[in-house]
Amino acid sequence: MAAHRCSRSALLLVLCSLCLFSIAESQETTPAGDHRATGVDNPQSVTGSTEQMAEQPTVVEEEEEEEEDRRWEATRDEVETENTSAPDTSAPTFEVHSSVPKPKDDFQEELVIRPLHSGDIYASFQFRTLWETDFTTGNKVSHYRLFPKSLGQVISKFSVRELHISFTQGYWRTMQWGQPFLPSPPGAELWVWFQDSVTDVDETWKELTNVLSGIFCASLNFIDSTNTVQPSASFKPLGIGNVTDHRFLRYATLPREIVCTENLTPWKKLLPCGSKAGLAVLLKSEKLFHSSFHSQAVHIRPVCKDWQCKTKSWELRQTLNVVFDLHTPGQGKQEWSLFKMFSRTLTEACPLASSSKIYVDITDDPQGEQFEVSPATHLLSQAMVLGDRRTFSLYDLTQQITFGTVRSLNLHIRWKSSEGYIHYQPSKDRVRPHLLEMLVQLPPNSVTEVTVQFERALLKWTEYTPDPNHGFYVGSSVISSLVPSIVAMDTNSTREQPLFSSL
Known part of the structure; x- marks a missing residue:
C-alpha cells in the first residue's frame, strides 16, 4: 500500500x-x-x-x-496609405497567374466592299481562324474551340499539309471588274499537299475526296484518275515549310459542278458563330445565288506564329466573293445598301471574334465627289492590294459607336449624279420586258457600237409562236438625237407646213 x-x-x-x-x-x-x-x-x-x-x-x-x-x-492599412500618398515605383510587382490556360486560337472576320468601274458592287468576306496546335505530331487533338472539328480530323487522319477547295458559280469578267482578290475557276476546284509521311498518295487522295464530299455536300466523290493531275511547276505551297516534292500534290476540277444552298449551308456551319451573329448574318442564299458572280472557298495551311517562326499555327481561311448587279436591286437607281443586297443589316459582331471590321474602298473617290457613303466614319485605312495602294473607310463592329443609337448598321452608297452614263429596268417573267436607256455624247466622224448580251428563258409549250425554227426576235432599238438647231427648237406643230420643213 x-x-x-x-x-x-x-x-x-x-x-x-x-x-x-x-x-x-x-x-x-x-x-x-x-x-x-x-x-x-x-x-x-x-x-x-x-x-x-x-x-x-x-x-x-x-x-x-x-x-x-x-x-x-x-x-496593410499602412501600406495602402503609403501607396495612395506617395507611390513607390521601385516596389516589386506581383502577377497573379490564373490556373485557367489562355486560349491558343483566334478568330477574325472582315468584309471588303468595292464599287467597280462597271457600276457593279464587289463584296469579299474573309473569316480567319488561327490555332496554335500541331496535327502532325501523332497526338490526338480532342478539344476544339474555334477550329471546326470536322476539318481538324481530316488534317490529322489523312496527313494533310495544305488544303484548298472552292465552289464557284459564274465567270469573273476581268475586263469590266478588274482583278479579283482570290481567283477561282467555275465549278469545283480542289488541290491538296500531303505530308511526306504518306506512303500511298493516290489512295489517300481518293479517301480524302470522299470525306470532303460528305462535309460540303458536293460531288467531289466523282474525282478519280481521269480528272486528277499532278502539277510540277504550279500550285506551290502557300504555308511554311520546304516541301518541293510534287509527288505529294494532287489537283482536280469539276467544271460542271452546280453551286447551290446545299454547299453554302455546311460552309457556314464551319464558322464559330455560324450564321447567327457577325458578318455571316448577311450570307443569305437567295440573295447570293442571284448575283453575277459567287465563289466560296476554304484554305488551310500552316503559318508562323511569330516573326521568328519558332511556333507553328494552323490557319483556316473561309472566303466568299460575290459581285452584285448595281441596277437590279435599285430598280435603275444608282445606289446600294446592305439591306438591298443581302436583305439583312448588322446588329453585332461575332462574340468569339477578336476583330470584326468592314472596309469600303473609296480610292477612286477620296473626296466624295462621285458617291457618298453613309453613315460617315472618320476611320480610314490604307493597304497595298494587288500592287495598288488603296484607301478604305473603316467600320469596327466591336465598337458600340459603330451601330449608333438604332443598334443597326446599314451601309449605304449613293451616287450623287442624278442624271446618269445608263438607266436600266430589269424584266419580270411574263410581266414586263427589259428597258435599257443610255445617254451618250458622240464625237463627230465617229462610230459607236453598243452590244447587249441576254438570255432567253425557257418557254412553256403553249407560249411558242408558230414556226419556231425562225428563232426569237428582239425588239428594235430606238435612237433619239438631240441636235441644237432652230428647227429642232420649234415646238409649234399646229402651223400648216410641208413635211420636209419640219425635219
Whole structure:
C-alpha cells in the first residue's frame, strides 16, 4: 500500500510540474501588457484542476492568432496609405497567374466592299481562324474551340499539309471588274499537299475526296484518275515549310459542278458563330445565288506564329466573293445598301471574334465627289492590294459607336449624279420586258457600237409562236438625237407646213 501511495504522489508531482512548465512557457510567449493574459498570474490557477490547466494553452493560442491578424491589418492599412500618398515605383510587382490556360486560337472576320468601274458592287468576306496546335505530331487533338472539328480530323487522319477547295458559280469578267482578290475557276476546284509521311498518295487522295464530299455536300466523290493531275511547276505551297516534292500534290476540277444552298449551308456551319451573329448574318442564299458572280472557298495551311517562326499555327481561311448587279436591286437607281443586297443589316459582331471590321474602298473617290457613303466614319485605312495602294473607310463592329443609337448598321452608297452614263429596268417573267436607256455624247466622224448580251428563258409549250425554227426576235432599238438647231427648237406643230420643213 505504501508503494502505491508513493507512485501516486510521484505521478501527481510530475503532472503538476508539467502544468507549471506549460504555464510558464505561455507567460513567456504572451505579449506583455495584454490585459487578457493577466489571468495566468493568479496563483489559484496553479492549484486548479488538470482539466483547466489543459484548456489554458488553447485560449492563449487563439489570442495570439487574433493579435497576429491585427498586426497584418495594421500593416496593410499602412501600406495602402503609403501607396495612395506617395507611390513607390521601385516596389516589386506581383502577377497573379490564373490556373485557367489562355486560349491558343483566334478568330477574325472582315468584309471588303468595292464599287467597280462597271457600276457593279464587289463584296469579299474573309473569316480567319488561327490555332496554335500541331496535327502532325501523332497526338490526338480532342478539344476544339474555334477550329471546326470536322476539318481538324481530316488534317490529322489523312496527313494533310495544305488544303484548298472552292465552289464557284459564274465567270469573273476581268475586263469590266478588274482583278479579283482570290481567283477561282467555275465549278469545283480542289488541290491538296500531303505530308511526306504518306506512303500511298493516290489512295489517300481518293479517301480524302470522299470525306470532303460528305462535309460540303458536293460531288467531289466523282474525282478519280481521269480528272486528277499532278502539277510540277504550279500550285506551290502557300504555308511554311520546304516541301518541293510534287509527288505529294494532287489537283482536280469539276467544271460542271452546280453551286447551290446545299454547299453554302455546311460552309457556314464551319464558322464559330455560324450564321447567327457577325458578318455571316448577311450570307443569305437567295440573295447570293442571284448575283453575277459567287465563289466560296476554304484554305488551310500552316503559318508562323511569330516573326521568328519558332511556333507553328494552323490557319483556316473561309472566303466568299460575290459581285452584285448595281441596277437590279435599285430598280435603275444608282445606289446600294446592305439591306438591298443581302436583305439583312448588322446588329453585332461575332462574340468569339477578336476583330470584326468592314472596309469600303473609296480610292477612286477620296473626296466624295462621285458617291457618298453613309453613315460617315472618320476611320480610314490604307493597304497595298494587288500592287495598288488603296484607301478604305473603316467600320469596327466591336465598337458600340459603330451601330449608333438604332443598334443597326446599314451601309449605304449613293451616287450623287442624278442624271446618269445608263438607266436600266430589269424584266419580270411574263410581266414586263427589259428597258435599257443610255445617254451618250458622240464625237463627230465617229462610230459607236453598243452590244447587249441576254438570255432567253425557257418557254412553256403553249407560249411558242408558230414556226419556231425562225428563232426569237428582239425588239428594235430606238435612237433619239438631240441636235441644237432652230428647227429642232420649234415646238409649234399646229402651223400648216410641208413635211420636209419640219425635219
